[in-house]
Amino acid sequence: MSPIQAMERSYSALKQMLREGRYAPGARLEANRLAEELGVSMTPVRDVLHRLVGERLIEAASGEGFHVPRLTESELRDLYEWNSALLLIAVRTAREEPQTLSIEDLLGTTADQTALVFDRMASAAPNQEIRASIASASDRLHAFRMLEDTILEPMIGELDEIMIRDQGQPQSIRRYHLRRMRAVPLLLRERDKG
Template identity: 40%
Template sequence: MNAGTTAERVYDSLKRTLANGSFAPGARLEPARLAQELSSSATPIRDALNRLAGERLIEMRPSDGFHIPRLNEIGLRDLYRWNEVLARTALRMSRKSEPTGGHHIAPIDAADLFGFIAASSGSGEIVSQVASANARLAYVRHVESSIIEDTADEIGDIATAFWQRSISTRMLIQQYHKSRLAIVPTIIELIFQDTQTIR
């Protein structure tokens, strides 16, 4: 396997892991451990971590290595609002054809839902930004599910409205984000408790 192939494999694997919400905000990423887990040398791991830092999915702290970005109330509110802006922009740009090629696939989670909406825009930049927001919100969404009941129904309702090209789609997306903005302090508190337990 050549260095280019290894670097891409490592990058893709780390990005998938981040998108799954496997690391809590503030968690330190150990290159040596990641190298062992991914059967790689340290160089592709460090290259991938630097690339992910450039995408703001992780951060590099001087003298303290790579970490998952910490979240506070202001930052999480900004991230939710950004996710809503992206979804609403994708909706405005959405093509009039069937977004899933003619058949409806129920989204498994919020990341799938917003990914489908982004894809319907026909904009690679929107798709990329939504994927980044999804990765940054992945851990938060695990926490959300312990607070908000019936998230699957909520996502299903938005998906149905979207596929039917209903004018209610925009309102449902707004309600989705409004309900989360209302519980930001609780989410941050639970994340803090999680990170204290991990330590």
């Protein structure tokens, strides 16, 4: 396997593990253990860890290494608020209809469907910075979205309502995020249990 292949494979695997919340908040990520787990050398793993710091999926502290962020209530609320603001900008500036979801898209988890819906909304916006920022916020929120099914029941129809491009769409986006912002303490408690 080439060094580039090793790095891309390591990046995809580690990013997916972080998105799924496999590591507890505050968990230390040691390059040598990750390299062993992923079956690659430490060099691509170290490069991946630095890349993920840049994406804010992990944090690095001098002398303490890499670790999973431990979001506070206000930080998680801010992240939901940021995601909402970005989506509202994407909707306001969209120059085309977002692609509709296929039957295969609906087979994933609610967290995967949410990421896909928001990605489709972002792709309709002409600004690449907005698209990249929505993708980044989605990655950082994914582990919490995986917990929403148990905390925010029922969620039926929320994503459908958000996808309908009409005058009510901004209110649907805002309502969706406000509901989650109110549930932040419960989401954090549930995440800390796992």
